[in-house]
Amino acid sequence: MNIFFHELKAYRKSTIIWSVSLVLIIALFMSFYPAFAKDAEDFQKIMEGYPEAIRNAIGFNLGNFFTILGFYCFPLSFITLCGAIQGMNLGTSIVSKEVREKTADFLLTKPVTRPTVLTAKLMAAFVSLIITNIIYLAVTIILAFQVKSDDFSLKVLIMLSLTMFFIQLIFLALGVMMSVIVPKIKSVLTVSLTTVFAFYFLGFFSSTTGEEAKRYISPFKYFDTAYIIKHESFEASFLVAGAVIIILAIAASYFVYLKKDIHAV
Template sequence: MNIVKREIKSNLKSMIIWSIAIALLVTIWMIEFDSFSGNPAINDFLEEMPQEMLAAMGMQDFTMGSLEGFIGTISLYLYLLLGLQAILLGSSIISKEERDKTAEYLFVLPISRRRIILGKLISALINLVTLNIVTLLSVILSTISYDKGENFYSFIVLMFVSVFIIQMIFLSIGLLVSSVNKKYKKSGNISVGILMITFLISSLINMVDSLDFLKYISPFKYFDSSYILSEMSLEPIYIIISILIIVAGIGGTFKFYIKRDLYI
């Protein structure tokens, strides 16, 4: 419990900054939407844009005019940002003890590495859930004055379940990368690299149909908002893949980090 508290405290500042930044971003997006929605010129403009370009930005299936459509479009960026925060958190929460050379203090205390990782994991979960809820609330609050379709709130809730799953996927990848890697600088770079490559793959898939088979390795393709909007559910196959990744990442973290020599 003392580790959970300590970790939350040490990550508090960065979590507050992320929360404020995301809330601001959502608000700005909604102000932008406000200027789109009443304006037929925007839809004409979008129709004239090359399809590939829209696809690269994940905007191919939406009319920007509807609120759901707009939120569907920004969902990809929420996945990206919250995924980035999660993978950085996952990788740093493990590797920072070696980076700051506090490993020689923490790991000689009478507590097992398993318990230390568990404490860090719990604090990371609290961190992710908080940021998720802050984002959800900012979407709900900034759309409060708009006309909404009847399924709006179920759509939003499903979307934020997806955001949470994506956060968990990247958190566990970040944890795993830094628990295998002795060099903390490398862990951060690899983590961000994985995030950027999977994001790039998802953009490529949108543009090039023949790359569709790659969708299983890019979490950004797992919970496409157009599917959520039309089916009002998440695709089970991707839920299963996600759970497998999360279990493997967290399980691997426990397995490898406990046996690894610490870098001092």
């Protein structure tokens, strides 16, 4: 339990920074909504000039863009990108920071098992993400009610916002797996940015082709915002795909970590 609280305290500054950053981003975008809703026809003519593949890639849907939920989907694509970086950053640093700071051998001489250590670190990262999402969701709901021009479904707004949390969990799991497999990660941020942007652009290009199967390549495409708005539900097959990735990545992390040689300073 001491490890959990120690890690949670270590993530405190990072959690605050990410929470404030996401809140500022959504506040900036939502402040634009009244202007978009007021001049909907003019903006629609402008956006019709863009190819449909590009509109789909950036989460722009002409059918519902000028509703509060449809408009929210546009900044959400960038917000999930930021959230994924947070998740990947947390996951990648879980084990690698002990190696980088040369404290791994000291930690493992304590009367705790390796599964206990890894579980405590994972739980601290998980709680950090939960705190970020609670703050973000609360502010988003308040802003949506402040700028709305028509009634909207609060349930759908929450579901759309939760897509960031699900994507964060996937990248958290991938980051943990990478941190235990790679012997020494010199720069966590570099690895996180490279991995997240690689998947983001893979998702971007898969959207331009329109092939459904290619959506499985990138976690960013597991949650179709237009589908969520229309059906008020997630696509089960992609939820399963995301869960499988998380389970396999975490299982692989425990397997490797339990057998990994920890070099003494």
